[in-house]
Each structure stands twice: as structure tokens, then as C-alpha cells.
Amino acid sequence: MREFYIERFINSSKLAVLEDGKIEELIIDDKVSNISVKDVYSGKVVKLLKSMDACFIDIGNSQLAYLKYPKNKKIYENDRLLVQVIKLAKGDKKPSLSLEISLSGRYLVYIPDNSKLVFSNKIEKKEEIDRLKKIMEEISPSNQSFLLRTNAINASKKEIKEDLTILLDRYQKIEKKFNETNDLSLIYSDSNSVDKYIQEHLNRDLNKIVYYDCYENRQIRNIVKSIDNSYLDKLEKSNSIDVFRDYGIENKIEKYLKKTIHLKSGSWFTVEFTEAMTIIDVNSGKYIGHSNYENTIFRVNKECAREIANQIIVRNLYGIILVDFIDMKDEKQRQEVIDIMIKYLSKSSIKFNIHGFTKLGIMEISRRREGNSLHSYYFDCNKYVKEAVTYSINYIVDHLERKIIHDIVHTKNNNLIELNINKEEYDFIISNRPMVFGDFENKYNIKVEINKI
Template sequence: MNQIIVDVGISENRLAILEDEELVELYIERRNNKRIVGNIYKGRVVNVLPGMQAAFVDIGLEKNCFLYVKDALGQEYFNKKDFVDREISIKDVVKQGQEIIVQVIKEPIADKGARVTTNITLPGRYLVLMPDTQYIGVSRKIGSAEERERLKAEIEALKPENMGVILRTVAEGKSKDDFREDIKFLLKLWQKIEKEKKLGFAPRLIYKDFDLIDKTIRDTFSKNIHEFIINDENEYKSAMDLVELLSPNLKDRLSYFEESHDIFRHYKIESQIHKALERKIWLKSGGYIVIDSTEALTVVDVNTGKYVGITDLEDTVLKTNLEAAVEIAKQLRLRDIGGIIIIDFIDMSNEEDEQKVLNLLEKSLNKDRTKSKILGMTELGLVEMTRKKVRQKLESVMQKKCHCCDGSGKLLNEYTLLQRFEKEMRRIALHTSCEAVIFEVHPTAFKIFEEEFITRKEIEGLTKVQSFIVPNPSLNFDDLKTKAMGSLENVKKVLNDLSTK
């Protein structure tokens, strides 16, 4: 069974995708750091670099965005048979100081700014509208040649003049009526964007794409998802309205989870998130894999560990590698690892066994919506592959470098600590009659709680519990220790005693 579980909080929303109760994807959207992929901006070219065949564009973010020459040219250029990259220089496409309309196609990652394109795309439920091209395409995941031709014929009669369309995977088996409503909605959206383009000066936001929950409903919620569960009543009602508009046949699969329990703990997601941040992952057989990342690439090492096999060494190695291939594909997807990936499977002397492992790895990667490519096995027996970088890795979202060990270890970041504070406040409010509580935290974390004063007050207002935060140097940075709780009067006495020590 496939499920989408949404944990709505004051400081952040978390969305988990489960397959047979196993966490396979996790998305986190924070109040002050929301995703920008899909957003459309009026930007200004600040620098043109012919040597890199790229330009930097200011769209109002902290870092300028990267515009590659291929992303600066219209799609029609690439449909010409005589098109050659080197014939067109970036300086012939954009000029310094020029105002241009761009769409974000890749989030800022580490020290790199976002990547943008001038080829605007507007995703709907069943199709993607491309206002600047006349191309018609069909998702590669629709394998039937007959169905692909039928879909092309259906959309040809509906396609807006001088615009292009790509039919998404969920379009399989759908009719003209389904596509007609999608096109109607997207054309209205494009007309609104066209008006916004003419207003104001760069840099400015023209169109903001759906938030995490709405985007998941549009892009992921399909007949393959058996349950979509949200723990916030307002978000549930909003989601129901969108499902009614986009996929009314899926309404009965959307449900509201009462807030008397922690939804992620209820579905055993928290423990799986913790494991997704660990360096070593144990396999069911007793073998294990180790994942290490650098800025340039990620290395995965496979080991037999405690597994000794049943028949012979060759059989033990093959079974461990096959199990590892499935787990590696899952971990790359869950941890959102992109870029160059090197996998060091246990050495196999049989070429047929090597091919079995590669085939299973490729099959397992097919479940991943992010594009990946296996390049083969090197002479050293290392598997080379790539996975498209779209977002920050999960560890970058949830962790930061430890200030005590200069980056040699990692720990939960302040946002996760604040989220833990919120969950504990909710638990106290639901299961006790306490009026107030004292938490002890590391002095560095204490400063963060002081800076997040407004968020704390919102949490207090929601839970009707007053909180007091005191520093304790003996604690670790990610500790949140309950010192005392009870009536406001008694808690204040404890607080006074602490201040006099």
C-alpha cells in the first residue's frame, strides 16, 4: 500500500511518502525557506560569461541565479537539425542589464545559486503547457506505442495555437475532456502571468508555484496512492478543495488525522528518518552499506558484515550485492543524493553475477521519479552512475556541521530542534494539565530560541502552555531537557531557584 503522510507544524511542514509502510521520500518545507522550483521571476542579467557559455541573473534572492546558454534559448532552436552548441554564444542571446523572464528549475544548493531557464513550463494534472514552443511530447513512462499515438492525436486537436504540450504519465487512459479542463486552467494561469510580466521592475516574483502539499496533490497524488493523510484540519479542507478540482475520483482517499497523536510517530516515520541520517545501513541478511558524501561525489561501500551465507563464498557475495542494490536505490531516493555516485560492490568473479546486480540496481532505480543513469562498471569493479541534482540532500536539510568538531561530525540543526520543541509542547498540552514548563538547552541553542521568540509565542498560544528556556552548558546542542513543569506559580519558583544558584 502506498501512502502520503503530512505533518503540519508552525515552523515547518513535513511530507512523507510510504510504500508498504516503508519511508521512501521525505520533503520538508519551512516557513521562511520554501521551495522555489517552478517559480517565475522577472530578472536582470548582471553578468555574461562567454567562457562558461552562461550568465548570472538577479531575481531577488541572496545569490544570483545561473542561466546556461541552452536554458536561455527557446526549445525551437534544439529542434533544428543543423543546430550546434558552439555556433551560438551566450553573449549573442542575453546582454548585461537586460530584463528577462525566467523560471527556476533547480534549487540553490550549498554555495551555488538556483538554476533558471527562459523556457517556461506550466504543469497541470495531466499535462505540461509550454507557451514558448509548439512541441508535443508524451512521458517516456507510458510504454505502449499505441497509447502514445492515441494521446498525441487527442492533444493535437486541443493544443492551443503556437504552444507546446507534454502529456504526463497520469494522462495514460485519459480522454479529451480531462485534457480540456487542464488546458483551460493553464491558459488562464498563463494570461495572468503575461499581465504580471508587464508590471514593475526586475527583480520581482511573477508567479509562485504551489506549496508542498498542493504540489504533491497535483504531481504525485494518483490512483497509485491509496491514502493521503493530513494532521491539520485547515490544510485538509484546502487539500480537499484542490482534489475536488483536479481529481474528484480520489476524494475518498484523502483523510484528516486527529491531532491527539503525533502523526509521524503513529506511522513509525520518525525512527526511519533517524536511520536515513546514519552513515551505516544494515541489510536484512546481516551485510551493510556505508554512504559517504563529498562536495563532488557520493561513495557507497558494500560489505558482507555478519552474513556468512549458506552454500559458498560466491553465493554469499551475490546475495549481499543483490540486497545492497535494492537498498542503495532506496537510499539515493530517500536521501535525495544527486550528482556523481560511485558504488563499490563486493568483488564478483562471475560476469553473469555482475550483470544480475546491475540489472537489479537499474530496475530498483525505476521507482525513483528523479532521473538517474548507470554508466557501467569500471576495471576496478566500481559502478559509476549519476542522479540528477534537484534539491538539497536530506542531510543538508536536517543537519549542519558541528561547531565542536569542525565538520567531522553532524547533529540535528536548529530547525529540527525547534520542531521537537513544538511537538513536546503539544504533547504536554494534550496529556497533562500543566500550565507551564521549563526546558534546559545548550547555550547556543538558547540563543536560537531567543531569536525565534515569535514562533515560540505562537506555539504557546496554540498549546496554552507557557514555556521558559534556560541554558545548560553540560547539554549537547540538540538536547531538549524538561527541567520542571506544573502550575505557573510552582514553575516560577523553580525558575527563581535556578537563577539564584
């Protein structure tokens, strides 16, 4: 049974995707972050480093981003370019840009610079490929700049045509805005990944969408209607302002913030971060499942593989991931563990590659970055060492908002909310989010009184 739960807070919009009560995916739109993947900007070339195949682009307010020097196009300093963000900044690395613009719809991806029709790897049946190719020839005979997404399987000609029209219109507006202004600025943002996820994954398998009836959530009804009116009965308005707490989602998320994950069998694994990679170490623990040692180890590894894949998706881990499974000598067993990882990692649309086992028995995985990790949203450091963990401003502000919601619901004088905050934490909030208390007051129509303790 698949369910969506939506939370809209000052910091972010969040969508928890549950399958039979377990979080399968967690989408977070960070409202404070000023750059998102797939944003389209009008930028200016400020520096060329041809020896390094690098360009630095000012995308507004002197924000510099990196563009790999294109081999098929000559560009010069001070040129204005239409560019799209493909990677976010990380540490000292600047955001990465591309000259190839791609716009995603429910069934199609429009890539104006592309000259051929491309199909998702998951569209495997020749009959379906031929059907979709015929539809595209009928609705766009002279324009083959599209990628057919997995969602296009069994989609009707009408549905695909509507998607195509929306994408073409969107790109025309982007071009028009770029040509009409000399400003260096954001041209188009596709950063509302919560609503986009709903739009792309709403289908018959979904049981319900649970949300609180606030201004930001009222567009959900329009999204659902645009797909199929019959899906409107899947919408469930919650009486609770704090959906994640009252439906137990917040408690479930805590599991994905821990360093050590214990499984029912008694086995466990740890998740460690370094600057270059994520390391996951499997331990059999108290598991005693079979008299044969090799079979016992095999069962532990299979159980951990399923949970590790889920942890990777929900935590949104990316880059290089090394998994130190308990050593297996049997190649068939190793391959079966790889197959399990592929099966469960494929539940997310984010691209990944399993490179196999090293000679030391460590599984190598690489996963594309799309957005920030769950850890980076909740913590201010990239380590799980207990002494080094510092909660982020996001965590603190979310915690304060839950406190405010609780007091609004449970206190008689709910127009005045008192918050007890120690001086150190208050100074940290003011230095990072000076307007946040005013944002609380405006959103909930209250007066916030701060007591420094």
C-alpha cells in the same frame, strides 16, 4: 498497500509515502528557504561574462543567480528577463536559472518556447501515443508546446483538457504580472511540493491519506475533489497533532539519517559524503547464505542494491553516486544488479543514469537534483563523521515543536508551555530563527516560557 502521511510544522511540510509499511519517498517543503526549484522570477541582468558563457541575474533583494548565456538570444546588462530556477544554490555556487519556462500539471507540462509535442519515455505503447496525440490535436490544434506526462496514460480527453486550461491560464497570469511591474521579484512559486505530489500521485492504488485537521491541510480535500470525488473516502483525519511521531514515521526516518545501514541477512553498507560525490560501500558482514562464494556475494549485492536504491530516493541523494559493491566477475551478475537498481530507482520521477561498472567494480550513478537532501535538512554539515555532525536549526526547531505538542496534549495548564533550553542552544536558535517562539505561540495559541539551563 500505499499510504500518505502528512506533517505540517513551523519549519516545513512533510509527506511520507509508505508502501507496505516502508518509506518509499519523503517529500520536504522547507518553509524557511526563500528560493525553490521551478520558481519564476522577474530578474535583471547585472553582469555579463561572455567569455565564460555566464550571466548574473538579480532576482530581487540583490540575490544573484547564474544564467548560462543563451546562444539563440541577445541579452544586455540591465535587461529585464523572465527566468525560472532550475538548480538551487550549493556551497559557493549560486542558484541556476533558465529562460525556458515550464509549468507542470497532473497530465501535462507546458513549455511555451517549445514547438513540438513530446511524450514521456514511459508512454511506450503506440496505441496510447496515437490516442493522446489525437486528443491534443482536438483540444490544442495550434499549440504543440506540451509534454505528455506518464500520468496521462488512460486519462480522458476531459481530464487532459482541464489540465491544459489550468496551465495556459497560469502562464497568462505570469506574463501579465511580469509585464505590469518593473520590480525584481518572485512572479510565481510552485514550491508546495507536498500538495503537488498528492495531486500527481492520487490514484486507485492509494489506500489512505492521513493528516491532522489544521488550516494548511484543509486544501487537501479540494485537491482530492478536483481529481475524483470517489477518492474522498481515502482521507483519514488523525486525532493526533503529531502525525509523524504517533504513526511511527519519525522513527522510520531515523534509519535514513544513519551512516551504516544493517540488513536482515547480516550484510551492511555505509553512506559517506564528500564535497564532490556520495560514496556507498557494501560489506557482506555476517551473511552466510550459500556454499558457493560467488553466489553468496551475488545475493548480498542484490539485497543491498534494493535497499541502496530506496536509500537514494528517501535521502534524495543527487549528483555523482558511487556504489562499491563486492566484486563480481560474472558480467551477467553485474547486469542483473544494474537492472535491480534501475527498477527500484525508477520508483521516483527524478531522472537518473547508471553508467555501469568501472574496471574496479564500482557502479557509477548520476542523479538530477530536485530540492535538498534529507541530510542537509537535518544536519549542518555534509559529513557523517560522528564527531563532526551538528544538528541543523531545522532539527532543533522540529524537536521543540514536538515537545510543545506533547505538553499541550498531556499537561493540565496547556496554555502555558515551559521549555528547558541550555544557553548555547538558545543563542543558536535566536541567532538563526529569532521569531520562532512567537511563531509557536501564534500557531498553537499558547504562551511559551523559556527556562535557560
